[in-house]
Amino acid sequence: MSNIVIIGSGPAGVSAALYTARAGVDTTVLTRGPGALDRAELIQNYYGFAAPISGAELERQGIEGAKAVGVKFVTTEAVGLTYTDKLTVETLDGYYPADAVVLATGASRATPRIPGLAGLEGHGVSYCATCDAFFYRGKDVAVVGSGEYALHEVQALLPVVKSVTLLTNGAALTADFPPEVSVCTQKVEAILGEQTVTGVQLADGAVREVSGIFVALGVAGSTALARKLGAAVEGSCIVVDDKMQTTVPGLYAAGDCTGGLLQVAKAVYEGALAGTEAAKALRKG
Numbered sequence: 001m002s003n004i005v006i007i008g009s010g011p012a013g014v015s016a017a018l019y020t021a022r023a024g025v026d027t028t029v030l031t032r033g034p035g036a037l038d039r040a041e042l043i044q045n046y047y048g049f050a051a052p053i054s055g056a057e058l059e060r061q062g063i064e065g066a067k068a069v070g071v072k073f074v075t076t077e078a079v080g081l082t083y084t085d086k087l088t089v090e091t092l093d094g095y096y097p098a099d100a101v102v103l104a105t106g107a108s109r110a111t112p113r114i115p116g117l118a119g120l121e122g123h124g125v126s127y128c129a130t131c132d133a134f135f136y137r138g139k140d141v142a143v144v145g146s147g148e149y150a151l152h153e154v155q156a157l158l159p160v161v162k163s164v165t166l167l168t169n170g171a172a173l174t175a176d177f178p179p180e181v182s183v184c185t186q187k188v189e190a191i192l193g194e195q196t197v198t199g200v201q202l203a204d205g206a207v208r209e210v211s212g213i214f215v216a217l218g219v220a221g222s223t224a225l226a227r228k229l230g231a232a233v234e235g236s237c238i239v240v241d242d243k244m245q246t247t248v249p250g251l252y253a254a255g256d257c258t259g260g261l262l263q264v265a266k267a268v269y270e271g272a273l274a275g276t277e278a279a280k281a282l283r284k285g
Contacts, residue, residue: 002282005098012255013104014062015271017071023279079152081225100278103222103253116191124197128228129156145216147174153216222257244274
């Protein structure tokens with residue numbers, strides 16, 4: 001039986017799961033727990049409810065409905081996405097190979113606003129240590145982040161590069177980093193370099209020379225995961241076609257991560273379309 005892994009248990013992810021499971025596809029949803037919908041006090045503009053409903057209750061009912069048709073939910077954090085013979089989602093707890101993947105973790109809200117960063121993407125600024133560590137063999141690099149996602153990137157870099165500096169950009173550490181990692185808690189004022197990264201300027205004016213910057217803020221959202229496979233993105237939004245497929249075959253995206261109207265109704269529609277089209281593609285096989 002074909003299988004699909006859906007990252008995110010909000011309206012888009014659960015909607016996609018309903019359609020793939022009902023189409024006979026083995027469906028697993030990876031979730032970090034309650035998302036943005038859970039924080040909505042009351043929703044009164046969603047079809048089918050005569051009285052306002054809390055976001056938490058709407059989310060609970062959606063998940064229970066998906067479980068009723070056989071969808072499996074696993075609580076974990078996705079930190080990577082690769083492709084060898086098939087798509088594979090890497091989590092803090094293991095690997096999930098899949099015939100298709102749907103990205104549905106919502107809009108990215110952890111984009112660092114650091115001067116010089118955007119202009120040097122692909123020229124020393126990377127969003128995937130697993131993909132790009134090879135290019136920095138024996139070089140000094142830095143990782144921007146402070147949590148489990150940043151730790152994952154650090155662990156991928158340490159066996160390859162000369163040194164790793166962790167730039168928390170003023171944030172508190174929420175993971176335990178290896179002692180060989182140099183931790184800098186100052187704000188990052190700018191990424192330096194003309195054609196390629198040459199260093200970072202810190203809040204106290206000091207400059208640290210590095211050849212590469214790996215961005216791993218917060219958790220790995222849909223856009224960050226899409227970047228790891230080279231899927232096209234525009235700003236913080238993932239580019240999809242009329243079937244909700246990204247520029248990488250078998251990789252779909254739905255909900256807030258594709259941009260547009262940030263509403264439950266839109267997320268449910270895109271999830272339904274992504275699930276339907278993914279199931280069709282797997283049947284054609």
